[in-house]
Amino acid sequence: MKIRRKKYHFNVFNVVMLVILLVYAFSMVFLLCWAFISSFKSKTDFNIYPLEWPKGFHFENYTNIFKDLNVPITVVGVGQRKMYLFELFWNSIVYTVGCTFVDILAKAAVAYVVARYKFRFGKFLYSMNLVIMILPIIGALPSELRMMRLLGFYDNVFALMLMKGSYTGMNFMIFHATFASIEKDYTEAATIDGASHVAIMFKIIFPMAKQIITILALTSMITYWNDWNVSVTYLPSWPTASYALFVFQNSNLPEIALGGIPYIFCACTVVMLPLLVIFIVFREQLMGEISFGGVKG
């Protein structure tokens, strides 16, 4: 059987782009591999030969970081204490799962109601989201922080999860477009069969939009897992694993001095590992095309 190979056109544009992309690809792969291989080095080995192959592989670096690396935090009424990697991971898991669940559920539920029920307030909600997306309001952070302090939401992870329950944003628009495109016949048939509104939403319509819900949930999960700013801005006593990386690379903690840069690379590898697994498993869905924006004509 003959395998038909695609013919590539080697015009100037393609050659220039190929060179640019090859340079980019090399830099990306090189940096990731360099960090991963360096994570097995000893501190001295790395300091003397940062770009060379390790003189010996120190696999114990990966166990040591769980014992040694920590983030000092101040807890009201308790004082200073150290949080180690396992605890930081647990914080990341709670924050990521909670925020993703509330975020996706709120946006999907409101989009479902606005797209599939006729009521005037629904149109208002849709228009309001458009206005918010179009007109930026800059500098609301101080006011938000003050409001959070007033309501007791500041430095409270569960309150922050609740705050993710707002409906506005691009995900609302994507959910709205998805739910509006599903035929009304399914809802009518279920209503005749006596299904409740809740059952129609959760058992009929949401499963039909399973793919888009999965993609947006995965994207949100990745965002929340990587969100290290949250500990700086809203949750000073709830450091996440990503925040720990920020602290490690920006401070002179004695524990970092102990293992040096290879310890930080170990921590980077461990923190990015769950995301790499998700990316490899769901790469087609994640890199698939979500329809938003318009093509003229």
Add this chain to the structure above:
Amino acid sequence: MGKRQSCDKQGMRERFGWALYSLSCALHRKFPGFKKGKSDISSRKRGEILFICAVLAVPMFIFAVFYVGVNFNSLIMAFQEYDPVTKQYFWSENPWGNFAEFFIDLREEEFMGYALINSFTLFVITMFVNLPLHIIIAYYIYKKNLFYRAFRFLLFLPSILSSVITVTLFKYFLIYGLQSIYTFFGWGVAPQLINDPDTGFQTILAYSVWINFGGGLIMFLGLMNRISPSVLEAAALDGAKPMQEFVHIIFPLIFPTVSIYIVNNIATIFSAQGALYTFYGSTARKEFYTFGYYYYTSVIGESGVARYPMAAASGLIFTAIVAPVSGTGHSSGA
């Protein structure tokens, strides 16, 4: 006799029954859904209203407090001051004091000059380097050119990695790796690109371009894939070359989204930080400041409480500059 009477009674009952039935039919015709039917519809409607209210309750509360309330409070705070003794905000005697402070800082403080220049430089790089790169890279992948699958994978990779990881790798390579390369070639001591006031911000810009290489890939690729193949086939039959196809067909067709992308970037001129906080924490040199970085570091933490009114006033000034441009741009783009 008795039998006749009972027959009359039965006849009367039948007639009465028929009369009642006719009356009931007439009533139903006059008032459709008057009795049982109406209560069925209203109970279904009631259920629908209850369901909608239940779904909207929490998101509406969050929206009311943390969007409407926050922005309204921001407006109020712009005219207030903070008393560190009572730890309370109070109405300022000079209501425009916070706004005036912004303009005084802009004129007199050296770091505000840097913030102004750097914020606009960041915007220019995003507009004239990142955006064209996103579009032509998406076109390269769209045309399924050599290694397009591998490039798509690698271009998407940074979007799943935390910025703190990519900054860490970039930073330590420049500190340790670059020195190693200099030593290997016998060039002496490598420049301290990140900490040198002359090269620090340029290094941050280079990092931004590198890490955002595939930034708009999914969006632009999605748009290009939605262009009807018949349009491109017709152009190919007319002898259009790939570059002509891109300039005369692809780009004009995706332009509405590109214009929205541009307008969205205009909106971030005053809030974009350019990974400064990730690189330096709150200790960046003043030469590297952007507005976004300055106001963010001003308000975070316990010590930032006193700076809230000043930051709120500056935010309002920035919004007043950006909102008309953004609003007009979106309405013309749409």
